[in-house]
Amino acid sequence: xxxxxxxxxxxxxxxxxxKLVDLIPAKFYISKDEEExxxxxxxxxxxxxxxxxxxxxxxxxxxxxxxxxxxxxSTLDLLQQRSEASSKTEAKAxxxxxxxxxxxxxxxxxxxxxxxxxxxxxxxxxxxxxNADAAAAxxxxxxxxxxxxxxxxxxxxxxxxxxxxxxxxxxxxxxHKKQKLAHVGGMAENVEKEIGDKNNTFExxxxxxxxxxxxxxxxxxxxxxxxxxxxxxxxxxxxxxxxPENGEDVRLKHTWNAALSRSSxxxxxxxxxxxxxxxxxxxxxRQKSSKKWGQRKETVNQLIDAKQQTRQEHIKERxxxxxxxxxxxxxxxxxxxxxxxxxxxxxxx
Amino acid sequence: MARTRRKKKRTQxxxxxxxxxxxxxxxxxxxxxxxxxxxxxxLKDLRKLMLPxxxxxxxxxxxxxxxxxxxxxxxxxxxxxxxxxHTDKAAxxxxxxxxRGPTLTFKIHSxxxxxxxxxxxxxxxxxxxxxxxxxxIVLAGFGGEGxxxxxxxxxFQNIFPAINVNTVNLATCQRVVLLNYDKESKxxxxxxxxxxxxxVGVSRPLKKLVYNRKIPDLRGLGDVxxxxxxxxxxSESEVEDEGSTVQLSSDVGHLKxxxxxxxxxLQEIGPRMTMQLVKVEEGLCSGAVLFHEYxxxxxxxxxxLKENKEKREALRKQRRAEQEANxxxxx
Numbered sequence: 001x002x003x004x005x006x007x008x009x010x011x012x013x014x015x016x017x018x019k020l021v022d023l024i025p026a027k028f029y030i031s032k033d034e035e036e037x038x039x040x041x042x043x044x045x046x047x048x049x050x051x052x053x054x055x056x057x058x059x060x061x062x063x064x065x066x067x068x069x070x071x072x073x074s075t076l077d078l079l080q081q082r083s084e085a086s087s088k089t090e091a092k093a094x095x096x097x098x099x100x101x102x103x104x105x106x107x108x109x110x111x112x113x114x115x116x117x118x119x120x121x122x123x124x125x126x127x128x129x130x131n132a133d134a135a136a137a138x139x140x141x142x143x144x145x146x147x148x149x150x151x152x153x154x155x156x157x158x159x160x161x162x163x164x165x166x167x168x169x170x171x172x173x174x175x176h177k178k179q180k181l182a183h184v185g186g187m188a189e190n191v192e193k194e195i196g197d198k199n200n201t202f203e204x205x206x207x208x209x210x211x212x213x214x215x216x217x218x219x220x221x222x223x224x225x226x227x228x229x230x231x232x233x234x235x236x237x238x239x240x241x242x243x244p245e246n247g248e249d250v251r252l253k254h255t256w257n258a259a260l261s262r263s264s265x266x267x268x269x270x271x272x273x274x275x276x277x278x279x280x281x282x283x284x285x286r287q288k289s290s291k292k293w294g295q296r297k298e299t300v301n302q303l304i305d306a307k308q309q310t311r312q313e314h315i316k317e318r319x320x321x322x323x324x325x326x327x328x329x330x331x332x333x334x335x336x337x338x339x340x341x342x343x344x345x346x347x348x349x
Numbered sequence: 350m351a352r353t354r355r356k357k358k359r360t361q362x363x364x365x366x367x368x369x370x371x372x373x374x375x376x377x378x379x380x381x382x383x384x385x386x387x388x389x390x391x392l393k394d395l396r397k398l399m400l401p402x403x404x405x406x407x408x409x410x411x412x413x414x415x416x417x418x419x420x421x422x423x424x425x426x427x428x429x430x431x432x433x434x435h436t437d438k439a440a441x442x443x444x445x446x447x448x449r450g451p452t453l454t455f456k457i458h459s460x461x462x463x464x465x466x467x468x469x470x471x472x473x474x475x476x477x478x479x480x481x482x483x484x485x486i487v488l489a490g491f492g493g494e495g496x497x498x499x500x501x502x503x504x505f506q507n508i509f510p511a512i513n514v515n516t517v518n519l520a521t522c523q524r525v526v527l528l529n530y531d532k533e534s535k536x537x538x539x540x541x542x543x544x545x546x547x548x549v550g551v552s553r554p555l556k557k558l559v560y561n562r563k564i565p566d567l568r569g570l571g572d573v574x575x576x577x578x579x580x581x582x583x584s585e586s587e588v589e590d591e592g593s594t595v596q597l598s599s600d601v602g603h604l605k606x607x608x609x610x611x612x613x614x615l616q617e618i619g620p621r622m623t624m625q626l627v628k629v630e631e632g633l634c635s636g637a638v639l640f641h642e643y644x645x646x647x648x649x650x651x652x653x654l655k656e657n658k659e660k661r662e663a664l665r666k667q668r669r670a671e672q673e674a675n676x677x678x679x680x
Contacts, residue, residue: 122601201492201500205485206511248648254498255631259451263427263504265374268449 018076026075030082227282231275236274373510375402375419379409384435391440392433394463394620398526398541399431400480401649402510415634430633438528442624444504445633452634453504455624458536463619474543481561482532483509484524484541491530495630497640498530503519525615535642537626540617546595546611579669
């Protein structure tokens, strides 16, 4: 009895709430889930256009449906549809998760090992596919070779700086000039014979290749050593030359090499006296320029100070003038002939 | 207003660093001591040879010393000195590199002047722009053993500016200097030629018509075709040798005679000398002697000489210091 009464009352309440819900338009009551047509970051122009088109069509369709009396669905109906759809998906999900849960709950320990095994197998598969080991080995070899080469280059560059400059032309230039010279007046036959003789070599004027070429075994942009370092080197060289046993050889070799490089235009700094002079000159120049810089800074600061000074003065003047003006104004008011209110002393004296 | 404001374009001298690497070698050709007239003419010829990177109207007075030239050489960018001097034995040519470079001393055994060579030729050549570009240089036979030969090679190679293979215009290579070294006699032949290109394989009358624009004389011929087909293929002096003809590429620049196959003709101009390398010194006409053809000194003698020199230097410095002290005292 009670049950039936309760049920009927609940039913009445329910009907009442349904009517209320019906009064609310669906737009305000039912939350719309995120649609794909809304803009999000990363949409291309085509995607955006498509989305816009879709929304426009949806709008049109929705408007027509709204005004179509047959297709009228009240808020309540929409709610019911919603709940049915969600319950179906929940049922499916529940079934799936039940099965899954059972497994997971059962043997937790072994699945970790299984997973690890699977991971290892998968990694090996992938590595075998891309020949990881071989690739790593070759990469290592290549890196070692590159380092070796760099060291060798550095060593050979150091060596070639002391060695005399060699002048050679490239093949095309040589053949070109050889052709030109093969008809030296009156010596044609002799030249033909002598070219075979290995003592009779031809050498030609210097030829420059393109930009950034290596001239005389040195690249164009070499860091110049400071004069102090050169001085140290030169004094060391002198000492080596004074050395009783190897001194002569060192001296001979050095003088010939120096002569060769000087004749080809490179500057050889081997006189410690001259180097000392230039070190001193550089130092004096640096001192002078730093002094000049200091003076320049001084003058700039002085200018700034002077300007600031005048500025402060003007500000002060203005303040004073303002005050004076005020006082003058007051005085003018008070100095009116026959003004009774002016008192010399305070009021309550 | 902002658009017409001056725009600073060359705020940094970007070409400065490039220019340093491509300094053109310049030379001074100077006579030392009183030279006989023939040698004075040789001096002028040498100056002409070294054009354009030399002072062709260099005025030297008797009172000018080496130091004066050295002082001027720095600012002017002069890199080589060629000094011609004369004793009753022979004339000497010294090739030195400024400012501290080695000096090569050559003894001139015999020489011939420009004018004399021109007189021996039937048609001496002197085209307009011959001396507007530096000559090429070829050194033959210098490959033997000996540091002095190497120094000679480098010295001569660097007297003339280097040729940039990419930008060179073949029309500017109009002269060549040849130095030939003879191992037995140790003599260096110095020759100076002008280069000209002659088209090969063209008959003489045609050549004259096309290149010299000479109107042909058709008096003896019946038909114009006879003029083209008649006489000889090339001149007698034409060279048959394949080795001396050059296949010029199409991008040969503004060469005047641009036949596809040309022969290179050299005609001698300029002085001719036979010299012998006598001395190589370390400094500019000073310094230690690195090589001497005739005089060989033992190491002890060299050491003794050096000692003497150092002693003299020390003495001189001492004397100068004393004098200065005296002067200061007297003031």
